[in-house]
Amino acid sequence: MNKYELTVVVNAKIEEEERTAVIDKVKALIERFGGTISDVDEWGKKRLAYEIQKMNEGYYYFIHFDADSTAPHEVEQRIRIMDNVLRYLCVKNEA
Numbered sequence: 453m454n455k456y457e458l459t460v461v462v463n464a465k466i467e468e469e470e471r472t473a474v475i476d477k478v479k480a481l482i483e484r485f486g487g488t489i490s491d492v493d494e495w496g497k498k499r500l501a502y503e504i505q506k507m508n509e510g511y512y513y514f515i516h517f518d519a520d521s522t523a524p525h526e527v528e529q530r531i532r533i534m535d536n537v538l539r540y541l542c543v544k545n546e547a
Contacts, residue, residue, distance in 0.1 A: 453518045455545040458482070458527070461510040463536040464497050474536050475513055478527070485526045487519035504538045516545075 460478055462471050479489055495512035504510070524542040531540045 453488075454521055456487075456517055456519060456524055456542055457545055458515040458517065458524075458542045459540065460513045460515065460531070460537055461500070461504075461539040462513065463538060464507065464509040464511055466536055470536065471511055474534065475515075477534070478513075478515065478531060478537075481527045481530050482515065482517050482519065482523070485519065485523040487517040487523050487527075489515060489517045491516040500538075507538065510538050 458478070460475070462474050466474075475492070479492070482489055491514075493514040493516075495514065497509050498512050500508055500510055524544075528540065528542055531537055
């Protein structure tokens with residue numbers, strides 16, 4: 453099992469319930485592919501470095517999880533087509 457950190461930037465123009473549903477769906481994807489979530493950090497609304505889809509702000513979430521090496525690819529494939537996710541990045545923690 454490897455340790456990973458998934459960063460997700462969610463559309464700031466949607467309601468809180470919808471944002472929660474998006475993050476719950478991402479967490480369900482991680483667990484579906486054999487990952488175990490250890491921590492979820494919500495950084496809240498932050499200004500984006502550059503405009504994405506005519507938006508200047510987004511909600512930042514950092515999800516720490518343990519999984520096999522194939523899980524991040526599978527999760528990213530599904531996050532890529534989610535409507536309210538502006539950006540995502542999954543990196544392996546070497547610590």
